[in-house]
Amino acid sequence: MSGFAKPLKIALGLIVIVGLIVIPMNFNRYGLFILSQWAVMSIAAMGLNLTLGYAGQVSLAQGAFVGIGAYAAAIMTTHGWPLPAAILVAIALSFAVGWVLGYPALRVQHHYLAFVTLAFSTLAFLVFRNESWLTGGIYGISNIPRPHVFGFATNKPLPFYYVCLGSLAIVSLAVWWLIRSPWGRAFMALRENPLRAQSLGIDTRRYTLMAFAIGSALGGVAGALYAPLTQYIDPVPFNLSLSLDLLMMVIVGGAGFYFGPFLGAMIAVLLPEWLRFTEGYYLMLYAIAVMLLLIWSPTGILGILDRYLAERRTKAASALRAVAKSRLETAQ
């Protein structure tokens, strides 16, 4: 994104933010639900983008962490705890489980790691489904309350959409700060060349575990918002396909790009809705669209933009070189 001038970037960002606040004001209930879902999934995908896009660790378990967060929030808020406390517990819980899940990543990489996390995802689903004393089993947990924020009730769709959007904003700022901190640099070093990272004195063990734990914690945050959003949860939404969807969001948006998860979640959540008018064909068209996009640009949507900007920069640079060269020649 570095090809745009800074004021232009800030203006663009402001327009998007104001648009996200103002435009949904006259959306109906369903439109607001979809948009809130986009915000929640963006948070989860941002977490996975940290683990996968920045630190280079493949995880097929992000959906399980959304589930852990959702169940933590559902169980606590239906027992009278406030949502912020539930979010903190969700963060702590998924951070801890994510840390433990990071240990296999110290031993195995790439597709092996993908399959360990895939197995974990299935195990988590079985626990959600079978431990009915805690999770309500297949009947799930219903009547999950929505929070009061500064004394305002957020039961209506619009206020709760602002809760989701606000949370997305907080998480985005935190991630923005994180990837610019020495930790973020260490994550990228881990992705690009683990051996060299280690020889530069980066504790690769700790940062691998951290990448998993922080990414998972964001999955937990997303889950803790998902539960009050739908107000009813059962195990089905948190099966393996959610993990696969989240992975798809990250790759389609552009892994390792800051804005990738926002775009990826937009495509995964909104595109099927836009295609609804095609009735039974909408998921098929969605699948075809994803495949075509990946064939065209394996680095995702932002990969296209990145390539375009890089091309423009090289062109500009070579034009400058040509000018300089001709000046030299005329001087001689």
Place this chain on the structure above:
Amino acid sequence: MSNLFDLLVAGLATGAIYALVAVGFTLLWQTSQTINFAQGEFVMLPAFLMLAAMHAGAPFWLAIILGILLSMILLGLGFKMLLVDPMMRHGVLPLAIATMALAIGIKEAVKQFFSAEASPFPSIVPTGDVSILGHAVSLQSIGVLVVAILAVVGLTTLLNRTSLGHQMQAAAQNPTVARIIGVPVERMILLTFLINAFLVALASLLITPIYLAKFSSGEVLGQAAFIAAIVGGFNQVRGAIAGGLLIGVLDNLAAAYVSTQYRAAVPMIFLIAVILFRPQGLLGRAEERTV
């Protein structure tokens, strides 16, 4: 102990089908670094192609031949040319994601164009039991085992005893050197895709009479094949066979002795243990690290 015997036979029969699917899976990995997340859907689809042929009036034997040919064209040639070839040089992950999208696409297409309901599927083996060592064993299990064993023996003979098989192995192990000594690597890769398509069509023919033809049946199968491939050894055909049989038996025993609720957990825990303590698989060789 008659119960244990029955469980073992049933487990070996499902395991043999898993093995077929897992072998195809490892072949694709070895020759083109394709992790095919749609492998389960690849098994689901041929049964529907055969059913469609029968609806159009073809007799069962003709439907089988048509189904196998069509799946070799669609899932072998089409899959390679349209999806794998354009994406292969961009690394493992984007292609894996694209196959996930393909899995959704196949599932939805079957649901939309055929049926969302489960359809019955005729068996190539007559129903009934025979008595072996005083146990009643269903003909279906025996038929499945025989066909699967024949397929596996045929494939290993092809790979290990023929020049074509040696060329395929060379293309998989070291494409550059293989190309230098004159192996048509591209054609060999295409051949593995065709073999995979044949194997999944065969697996489809064997498993669909047992579990019915349903658009969503690929999910469980695909996962079982992944696990079998990893447990046995990702870079070994015989590893995938052993892994398939092992997972089939383990799954059946877990259902009987652990709990029906957590039966699916047993292969998963086994998988995690294998990856952590023997990542190259039970029969596999260790892969060299690239870094």
